[in-house]
Amino acid sequence: DADVPRPLTEAERWIQLREDVADCRRCRLSQTRTHTVFGRGTPQQARWLLIGEAPGAEEDRRGEAFVGQAGRLLDAMLDAAGIDPDAEVFIANVLKCRPPGNRNPERDEVAACEPFLHEQIRLVKPDCILLLGRFAAQSVLQSDLQIGRLRNKLHHITLDDRQVPVVVTYHPAYLLRNQQDKLKAWEDLCLALATVTEAAGE
Numbered sequence: 279d280a281d282v283p284r285p286l287t288e289a290e291r292w293i294q295l296r297e298d299v300a301d302c303r304r305c306r307l308s309q310t311r312t313h314t315v316f317g318r319g320t321p322q323q324a325r326w327l328l329i330g331e332a333p334g335a336e337e338d339r340r341g342e343a344f345v346g347q348a349g350r351l352l353d354a355m356l357d358a359a360g361i362d363p364d365a366e367v368f369i370a371n372v373l374k375c376r377p378p379g380n381r382n383p384e385r386d387e388v389a390a391c392e393p394f395l396h397e398q399i400r401l402v403k404p405d406c407i408l409l410l411g412r413f414a415a416q417s418v419l420q421s422d423l424q425i426g427r428l429r430n431k432l433h434h435i436t437l438d439d440r441q442v443p444v445v446v447t448y449h450p451a452y453l454l455r456n457q458q459d460k461l462k463a464w465e466d467l468c469l470a471l472a473t474v475t476e477a478a479g480e
């Protein structure tokens with residue numbers, strides 16, 4: 279039927295999504311942001327999807343995810359785990375715009391931005407999702423529990439009939455202030471790594 283538009287290809291859906299995020303006016307953060315931050319990495323070959331909270335000052339200025347101090351710690355941790363952040367990972371945030379003064383995301387802002395994150399999850403089709411911090415964990419797992427109750431165990435979400443392993447850990451910005459919890463974050467990363475290695479039959 280010529281009247282029925284053909285569904286978009288995945289490549290077209292990425293382009294559409296990037297445009298929708300760049301033009302977004304769904305919440306008040308669009309009035310104070312400098313740039314939207316879509317995410318970084320190579321979605322086509324990413325086995326990992328990492329999800330943080332929201333852009334900080336540096337990310338807002340540059341329009342790129344996790345390029346400040348927290349991002350440098352995150353890249354160092356991935357590197358130590360043998361994961362190439364430039365090749366195997368896509369890194370996104372719950373919010374695509376910076377909350378003023380880095381305040382916490384509001385519930386309605388998370389709700390307004392969630393469809394973008396969900397489409398990113400569907401398109402990346404990761405082998406494992408690593409949730410960084412409370413806001414990513416609570417949003418993706420639809421939970422009210424604190425990080426201490428959610429980390430160090432394997433969760434799953436269902437994505438297009440596929441079970442995707444999900445691991446929760448501390449946010450790298452938190453780890454910069456709480457060095458004593460770095461070892462726990464390392465354990466979480468190893469847990470996530472084990473699920474991916476297992477899935478690949480390595």
Ligand code: URA
Nearest residue numbers: 330331332334343344
């Ligand atoms: N913190 C986040 O959660 N995301 C970023 O992109 C940078 C800092």
